Amino acid sequence: MSNSIDNPILRDSNLRREIITGSNEERRAVETIVSHFKDHVDWIDIIETPVDTWFEEECVIMGSQETYRCVALPYTRTSRVYGKFAKGRVNDNEVFIETPSEDTIVFIEYPREHDLAKYVVLELIEKYNVSAIVFYDKTPGLYRRTVVNYSPLYSFESGSPVPIPIVSVDYDSFRKLLEKGGYVEIDVKTRMVRNTVGRTVLFGINGGGSGEIHLTAHHDHWFTGFSDNLVGLAILYRLASNLKNSWNGPDLVLISYTAEEFGSPGYASWYWSWGSRYYLELLEAKNYIEKVVADINIDAIYDYPIEIYGNPVLAKCIDKISDSKSIYRGFDNMDFDSYSYSLYGVPSLTLTSIESLKPIYHSNYDDGRGFNYAIIDDTYKRIVEVMKCIGSNEYSFEAFRKYLINSFGDQVPLETKTLVTKTISLINNIEFIREITKQFFTTTYTLGLKQESISGIFSDILFLNKILNNIEEYRGRVVEAYCLNENILYLNTGGGIDRKELLPVIINTMIRRTTKHSKKLNDLIYTAINRMKQCN
Numbered sequence: 001m002s003n004s005i006d007n008p009i010l011r012d013s014n015l016r017r018e019i020i021t022g023s024n025e026e027r028r029a030v031e032t033i034v035s036h037f038k039d040h041v042d043w044i045d046i047i048e049t050p051v052d053t054w055f056e057e058e059c060v061i062m063g064s065q066e067t068y069r070c071v072a073l074p075y076t077r078t079s080r081v082y083g084k085f086a087k088g089r090v091n092d093n094e095v096f097i098e099t100p101s102e103d104t105i106v107f108i109e110y111p112r113e114h115d116l117a118k119y120v121v122l123e124l125i126e127k128y129n130v131s132a133i134v135f136y137d138k139t140p141g142l143y144r145r146t147v148v149n150y151s152p153l154y155s156f157e158s159g160s161p162v163p164i165p166i167v168s169v170d171y172d173s174f175r176k177l178l179e180k181g182g183y184v185e186i187d188v189k190t191r192m193v194r195n196t197v198g199r200t201v202l203f204g205i206n207g208g209g210s211g212e213i214h215l216t217a218h219h220d221h222w223f224t225g226f227s228d229n230l231v232g233l234a235i236l237y238r239l240a241s242n243l244k245n246s247w248n249g250p251d252l253v254l255i256s257y258t259a260e261e262f263g264s265p266g267y268a269s270w271y272w273s274w275g276s277r278y279y280l281e282l283l284e285a286k287n288y289i290e291k292v293v294a295d296i297n298i299d300a301i302y303d304y305p306i307e308i309y310g311n312p313v314l315a316k317c318i319d320k321i322s323d324s325k326s327i328y329r330g331f332d333n334m335d336f337d338s339y340s341y342s343l344y345g346v347p348s349l350t351l352t353s354i355e356s357l358k359p360i361y362h363s364n365y366d367d368g369r370g371f372n373y374a375i376i377d378d379t380y381k382r383i384v385e386v387m388k389c390i391g392s393n394e395y396s397f398e399a400f401r402k403y404l405i406n407s408f409g410d411q412v413p414l415e416t417k418t419l420v421t422k423t424i425s426l427i428n429n430i431e432f433i434r435e436i437t438k439q440f441f442t443t444t445y446t447l448g449l450k451q452e453s454i455s456g457i458f459s460d461i462l463f464l465n466k467i468l469n470n471i472e473e474y475r476g477r478v479v480e481a482y483c484l485n486e487n488i489l490y491l492n493t494g495g496g497i498d499r500k501e502l503l504p505v506i507i508n509t510m511i512r513r514t515t516k517h518s519k520k521l522n523d524l525i526y527t528a529i530n531r532m533k534q535c536n
Helices: 024-040 114-128 171-180 226-243 274-285 312-320 338-343 354-360 374-391 397-408 414-425 430-440 459-469 499-535
Strands: 043-063 066-069 079-091 094-097 104-109 132-136 166-169 183-205 212-218 251-257 292-298 306-310 326-330 348-352 441-446 453-457 478-483 486-492
Touching: 024 043, 024 183, 024 226, 024 251, 043 166, 043 171, 043 274, 066 171, 079 114, 079 132, 079 171, 094 104, 094 114, 104 114, 104 171, 114 132, 132 171, 166 171, 183 226, 183 274, 212 226, 212 374, 226 251, 226 292, 226 374, 251 274, 274 338, 292 338, 292 374, 306 312, 306 374, 312 348, 312 374, 312 397, 338 348, 348 374, 397 414, 397 453, 397 459, 414 459, 414 499, 430 441, 430 453, 430 499, 441 459, 453 459, 459 478, 459 486, 459 499, 486 499
Parallel strands: 079 104, 104 132, 132 166, 212 251, 212 292, 292 348, 306 326
Antiparallel strands: 043 066, 043 183, 079 094, 079 183, 183 251, 306 348, 441 453, 441 478, 478 486
């Protein structure tokens, strides 16, 4: 445990501060990271990454001649607004204001799923035309920073900043403002910078095998960012310092990504994990992606249980690190850099404890308080075990087949059964699994505060099948389902559920999506056959 506490990454003052992609602080942080790693690796490279970034310069709230500190949420623009205090609330997935007026500044508690804050914002603006929104947590002294984009979708290409100021205050300030009521003023100064540069750092350790394993974390973070993600970086440092002269598996590339928290150009609504997406785009353009054997990602490590997200083909490796202190959560999670690898077909795995971190996630309280230092040593050992397993090519094709069989079951249209059966028949080597993952791994989700999502192979069909088999749960709702940024279903069950009308709509949509995937799968098979003929 002392090893963990003494880790220089966790003690360095150049890293224990807010580090925003494209900032001078990031430049200094990268120099600091390089200085720590340089004696423990064989080579170093820096990938300059185009980013659109944002900085808070000042944020205050004034009420009844008192001034209170606030924290601006990206991408709030410089603005000053004056309006009447009003308390908001979320009830049964709808947003309400207790005493709305024409110039309302609404104070509302953060949703537990902080990414849903943008839907609170969208609904308050659309429903009440509020002048500003102030989020608070009930934990005294806690401020939180969450990116809020003015788009209901999650798109890699498009998005926009919010048109009104969105800020966060601590609970004590909220209570004082609530007691005094009346009018309040918010003064926010921010700076938005387009077309600047973030820096991803690569550290290489030469091995004795073929290909390379990526070990990934990120260095940009909000506030101190202790668990999210200095701990991840500290574990990378320990891996580098211990493995340089002893590792004989595939080459290791330890990567500290920029722009994980935000920074995607054009203020895209899928604002996170841009650094990893950009780097993998570069590898794909150079036909280098096939050399990446796997990715092991570390993010948001705080306390037990350790949550594992991983491609089922890595089931044997996951089994080696599974115990009473860990939970396997599924294929992959769109919140992490590992997801970028999955989109390119690379078998990937994330170790996290995001659930235990959520009460202080993206807040000033993520500074090491309450942190379980034993989890660093434990996570390190688990990663080394997975590395050895991957280096020995211990893939589980059977686990991937079972994943597909269990995901779809028997309650799907015949066309979908045929697609799944054909896909399963191809799972006999890692190359096909990579291609199937690349072509068919996505996330499908619904819009709004009652958001649901599924990530996986044929996620759109999985999601439609879920609605089909649980149609009564969607009574009285408007359901808009998107596969990434493609709309696949719109249902309005506000007038009740007519099964004779709705079920054929869902089934026909499933069949259309199945037909689309079947064509792509046939193209994949045709290409593979031609490639084998050329080799012969």
